[in-house]
Amino acid sequence: MDINEKLDNVDLQILRILQGNARLTIKELAQQVNLSSTPVFERLKRLESKGYIKKYIAVLNAEKLNRGFMVFVSVKMQRLNRDIASEFMKKVSEMPEVTECYNVSGQYDYVLKVHVNDMRAYQQFVINKLGTIDHLSHIESVFVMDEVKQDYGLNF
Numbered sequence: 001m002d003i004n005e006k007l008d009n010v011d012l013q014i015l016r017i018l019q020g021n022a023r024l025t026i027k028e029l030a031q032q033v034n035l036s037s038t039p040v041f042e043r044l045k046r047l048e049s050k051g052y053i054k055k056y057i058a059v060l061n062a063e064k065l066n067r068g069f070m071v072f073v074s075v076k077m078q079r080l081n082r083d084i085a086s087e088f089m090k091k092v093s094e095m096p097e098v099t100e101c102y103n104v105s106g107q108y109d110y111v112l113k114v115h116v117n118d119m120r121a122y123q124q125f126v127i128n129k130l131g132t133i134d135h136l137s138h139i140e141s142v143f144v145m146d147e148v149k150q151d152y153g154l155n156f
Contacts, residue, residue: 007052010035012156014043015052019153022056059152067115070144071122073130074108078137091133097125108140 007015013033017024024032030040047053062068077084085103092101092112100113112130116122122141130139 011043011047011052014040014047016153016156018053062115066117069116069118069122070147071114071116072142072144073112073114074140074142075110075112075130075136076107076138077109078135080109080135084135088133088135095125095129097121097129 010033014029017029017032026037026041026044029044030037033040044053062070075088077088088110089101092098092110097114097116098112099115102111103109104111114122114125116125126139126141130136
């Protein structure tokens with residue numbers, strides 16, 4: 001699909017259904033979109049190969065895995081250029097505590113989503129990992145008290 005090619009209603013329906021349950025079999029998916037398995041399989045492979053579906057994941061319960069202490073960390077760099085940004089992204093990518101990282105505009109350069117055990121673990125993360133990154137100027141931590149909405153899908 002090139003940029004001018006549109007997804008039809010069946011493609012969009014497949015994407016919506018998979019966002020709710022990516023473990024459906026082709027047969028189950030076909031039943032839900034009222035098609036036979038072969039065209040659904042072909043559509044699914046096309047949606048994957050064209051990048052509409054990036055990957056399939058399991059959403060884990062952070063509390064049960066002792067990673068329920070969530071912090072959003074805004075990061076300001078002293079200065080930023082291609083090499084500094086590349087090194088920052090490389091180091092952050094290697095930190096298992098960081099589950100999401102965004103380069104943002106505004107007062108800060110990056111926003112990180114961090115999952116750890118507790119406040120002590122977060123303190124150690126800041127001192128021993130985040131704080132060791134060159135050219136880091138300032139961080140601001142926002143501690144999550146409760147998740148009000150957690151939706152991994154796109155509404156369209």
